[in-house]
Amino acid sequence: MHKKLSKQNDYRNYKGIMIEPQIRDFFIGRIWTRNNTPFPKEKIEKYINSNHLSIRSAITVIQSPNLFKQKFFKCNRCHNENQEEFIQFECARCNELCVYCRHCINMGRMSRCTDLIVWSGPVPNFKHHHELAWEGKFTKAQEQASNELIASINLKRNHLIHAVCGAGKTEILFPAVHFALNKGLRVCVATPRTDVVLELFPRFQKVFPNTILHAYYGGSPKQPGFAQLVIATTHQLFRFEKAFDVVIVDEADAFPYTSDQALQKAVYKVRKNEAPIAFVTATPSLKILSQVKQENWGHSFIPRRYHGYPLPVPRFVSLWSYDKKINKGKLPPKLISWMKTRLEQKAPFLIFFPTIQLMELATPLFQEIDPKIISVHAEDPNRKEKVVKLRNEEIPGLLTTTILERGITIKNVQVAVVGAESKIFTSSALIQISGRVGRNVQFPDGEIVFFHHGITMEMDVAREEILRLNKEGFEKVTV
Amino acid sequence: MKREVTNCLLCNAPLNEMITWKTLLTNAYPKMICQDCENKFELYPQTGDEEVIALYQYNEVMKDYLHLYKFMHDVVLAKVFRDHIHKSLTKKEAIIVPIPMHPVKLKERTFAHVDELLIAANINFEHFLDKITMETQGEKTREERITTPQIFKLKVSTDQVKDQDILLIDDIYTTGTTISHAKNLLLETGANSVTAFTLIRV
Numbered sequence: 279m280h281k282k283l284s285k286q287n288d289y290r291n292y293k294g295i296m297i298e299p300q301i302r303d304f305f306i307g308r309i310w311t312r313n314n315t316p317f318p319k320e321k322i323e324k325y326i327n328s329n330h331l332s333i334r335s336a337i338t339v340i341q342s343p344n345l346f347k348q349k350f351f352k353c354n355r356c357h358n359e360n361q362e363e364f365i366q367f368e369c370a371r372c373n374e375l376c377v378y379c380r381h382c383i384n385m386g387r388m389s390r391c392t393d394l395i396v397w398s399g400p401v402p403n404f405k406h407h408h409e410l411a412w413e414g415k416f417t418k419a420q421e422q423a424s425n426e427l428i429a430s431i432n433l434k435r436n437h438l439i440h441a442v443c444g445a446g447k448t449e450i451l452f453p454a455v456h457f458a459l460n461k462g463l464r465v466c467v468a469t470p471r472t473d474v475v476l477e478l479f480p481r482f483q484k485v486f487p488n489t490i491l492h493a494y495y496g497g498s499p500k501q502p503g504f505a506q507l508v509i510a511t512t513h514q515l516f517r518f519e520k521a522f523d524v525v526i527v528d529e530a531d532a533f534p535y536t537s538d539q540a541l542q543k544a545v546y547k548v549r550k551n552e553a554p555i556a557f558v559t560a561t562p563s564l565k566i567l568s569q570v571k572q573e574n575w576g577h578s579f580i581p582r583r584y585h586g587y588p589l590p591v592p593r594f595v596s597l598w599s600y601d602k603k604i605n606k607g608k609l610p611p612k613l614i615s616w617m618k619t620r621l622e623q624k625a626p627f628l629i630f631f632p633t634i635q636l637m638e639l640a641t642p643l644f645q646e647i648d649p650k651i652i653s654v655h656a657e658d659p660n661r662k663e664k665v666v667k668l669r670n671e672e673i674p675g676l677l678t679t680t681i682l683e684r685g686i687t688i689k690n691v692q693v694a695v696v697g698a699e700s701k702i703f704t705s706s707a708l709i710q711i712s713g714r715v716g717r718n719v720q721f722p723d724g725e726i727v728f729f730h731h732g733i734t735m736e737m738d739v740a741r742e743e744i745l746r747l748n749k750e751g752f753e754k755v756t757v
Numbered sequence: 758m759k760r761e762v763t764n765c766l767l768c769n770a771p772l773n774e775m776i777t778w779k780t781l782l783t784n785a786y787p788k789m790i791c792q793d794c795e796n797k798f799e800l801y802p803q804t805g806d807e808e809v810i811a812l813y814q815y816n817e818v819m820k821d822y823l824h825l826y827k828f829m830h831d832v833v834l835a836k837v838f839r840d841h842i843h844k845s846l847t848k849k850e851a852i853i854v855p856i857p858m859h860p861v862k863l864k865e866r867t868f869a870h871v872d873e874l875l876i877a878a879n880i881n882f883e884h885f886l887d888k889i890t891m892e893t894q895g896e897k898t899r900e901e902r903i904t905t906p907q908i909f910k911l912k913v914s915t916d917q918v919k920d921q922d923i924l925l926i927d928d929i930y931t932t933g934t935t936i937s938h939a940k941n942l943l944l945e946t947g948a949n950s951v952t953a954f955t956l957i958r959v
C-alpha cells in the first residue's frame with residue numbers, strides 16, 4: 279500500500295476508510311460542487327469526514343482594510359475577479375446577504391454558500407508504459423518542433439509552437455505527449471472549441487491505444503477510470519485544479535480564449551506547481567510573443583505546410599453595399615459569378631458571413647441558383663453532418679458563420695468571405711479562414727477571396743502575414 | 758446617473774447608453790440589456806382583458822430569459838424588465854400580492870423570483886398567501902389541474918383581505934390554474950376584487 283502512494287503526499291489524519299477507486303479517480307485534480315456529484319450524498323459526506331475530500335467556499339470575500347470596508351470577490355471555480363460579474367442578493371438558503379459569480383454561471387451557479395470539494399487523500403502513481411501507435415513521417419520542420427517541445431517539457435519551461443495552418447501540428451504533439459505519459463505525468467490538451475475537442479479525441483485515442491483518455495466538453499458523457507490524458511475545452515478547465523503535469527493549449531488564438539481573462543487564468547490554475555504549458559497557434563498574439571522572449575520560453579516556428587507548398591494568398595474584391603442588396607433580396611453579381619465558376623469547376627466551396635441574420639437572408643437567394651446549397655451556424659445541431667455532406671460532395675457549397683474558421687479540412691475547397699471588413703473578421707480569423715484552402719497535397723492551391731465594403735487594417739495585416747510566412751517558409755526551410 | 762452595468766446582461770455586448778435629457782427627466786432606470794436584445798422581446802397584445810394583464814409574449818428569447826433567471830438562478834436578471842414593470846404597477850391602487858413559492862422550493866432556488874421582479878421595480882407588496890404543495894401545475898393534465906384541491910392557504914388574518922382590491926402577480930400565465938386557485942381563495946375570504954398581472958403570457 280505504501281509503495282503505491284506518491285511521495286508528494288504528506289500524511290494527514292485520514293480516518294481509516296476503504297477508498298473506492300472510482301470515487302478517488304473522479305476527484306483527483308478536480309474541483310467540484312459538493313451537492314452535485316455523480317455519487318450518493320452519504321458517500322461524499324463520509325469522504326469529507328475522513329479528510330479525503332476538503333471543502334472550500336465557492337466565493338472568497340476579501341474585505342479591504344481601509345475605512346470603507348469595501349468588499350472584493352473571487353470565484354474559486356473560474357478564478358474570475360471582475361467585480362462587475364459578482365451579484366449580491368438576499369439569499370433564502372443561507373439567509374444572509376450572499377453573492378454569486380456570473381462568469382461561470384452556465385456551468386451551474388456558484389454562490390458564497392455553495393461548497394466546493396477537492397481531493398485531499400492519497401494519490402496513486404500514474405502508469406509509465408504507454409504505447410504510441412503512429413507511423414506517419416515528419417517533415418524536417420515538424421521533427422525539429424517535436425524535439426524542441428520534448429526538450430521544453432523536460433526542462434519544465436513553457437513553449438510556443440507557431441505553425442501555419444496545414445503544418446500538421448497535431449502530429450507534432452504525439453511524441454511529446456507520449457514522452458510525458460511515459461514519465462508518469464498527467465497531460466491535458468485543451469482548446470477553446472468543442473469542435474476541435476471532437477476532432478482531436480478520436481485521433482489521440484487511435485494513437486494511444488492503451489492509455490485511458492477522457493474528452494470533456496459541455497454535455498460530454500460520464501467516462502470511466504482515471505484519465506492520464508485529458509482532451510478538454512478551455513471552459514471545462516474551470517472544473518480542475520492543480521491537476522496536470524503538462525498542459526497543451528491547441529488553437530490558442532481562438533475565440534473565446536483570447537478575449538476571456540478567466541479562461542486564460544484557468545490554463546494556469548489547472549497545472550501543478552510550475553508545470554510547463556505549451557501553446558499551439560497559427561497566429562500568436564503580441565502578448566504571447568513577448569512572453570516567449572521575456573520569460574525564456576521554448577519556441578518552434580513552422581512557416582511551411584507539411585506538403586511544402588506556399589499558403590494561398592487572399593484576393594481583395596470590392597462588393598459595395600452587399601448588405602443592402604441582400605436585404606432587398608438580391609445577390610451582388612460578383613458574388614453570383616464567383617459561385618457559378620465554382621459550380622462549373624465542381625469544386626466545393628465555403629462562403630463565410632459576418633452574421634447569422636445576413637446569412638439566413640442570403641441562403642434562399644443562393645438556393646435559387648442551386649437548391650442544394652445549405653447554411654450552417656454555431657447553434658445548428660446538424661453542423662457536423664453538413665460539413666460531412668460538403669466533404670462527400672453531396673452538396674456543392676456551404677454558407678457559414680465564423681464557426682467553421684478552423685479545424686475543418688476539405689479537399690480542394692474554395693473560400694470566399696463576404697463582408698471581410700466586418701469587426702468579427704479579425705486578422706487571425708482571416709488567416710484561419712485562408713488556412714482552409716490548399717491543405718491537400720493533390721490540390722495545394724485554391725481560391726481565397728475577401729469580398730468587402732472597404733479594406734480594413736485587419737484584412738491588410740492578414741494578407742501581409744501570409745505573404746511574410748510564405749517568404750520565411752521558402753528562405754528558411756528546405757524539405 | 759450611475760450606470761449599473763457596462764455590458765448587456767444577456768449578450769454581453771458593451772452598453773453605450775446615451776444619457777439623454779429624456780432619461781434624466783423621466784428618471785427611467787438605467788438599461789441592463791442592449792437595444793438588440795430588447796428588440797427581440799415581443800409585447801403581449803393588449804386585449805382589453807382587465808382580469809389578467811400580461812406584458813410580454815412567450816417567444817424563444819423569453820424562454821431563454823426565463824430559463825436563465827428561474828432555473829440557472831441568475832437573480833440580477835430581475836432588473837431586465839424593471840422599467841416596464843414599474844410603469845405598469847406604480848399607479849395601481851390595489852394591494853399587490855405576489856404568488857408565493859413553497860418554502861422547500863424557495864430554499865432550493867435561493868430567491869423568490871416573483872418577489873425579486875417587484876423589488877427590482879421598486880413596487881411595494883404584501884405576502885397574503887402560503888403555497889402548500891410542491892407540485893408544479895405545468896406537470897399535470899388538464900383534468901388533474903381542475904380537480905386539484907386548493908394549492909394555497911391564507912397567511913394573514915381574514916380582516917386584512919376583507920373588502921380589499923387585490924392584484925396578484927406571477928411571472929408567467931400558462932393555463933391560469935395558479936391564478937384561479939389564489940383568486941378563489943381570496944374571494945372566498947371576502948376580497949372585493951381580485952385581478953392579475955403577469956410578466957409573460959403564453
Ligand SMILES: [Zn+2]
Pocket residue numbers: 353354355356357358379380381382383388
Ligand atoms: Zn465563477
Ligand SMILES: [Zn+2]
Pocket residue numbers: 369370371372373374376377389390391392867
Ligand atoms: Zn447564500
Ligand SMILES: [Zn+2]
Pocket residue numbers: 765766767768769770790791792793794795
Ligand atoms: Zn444584448
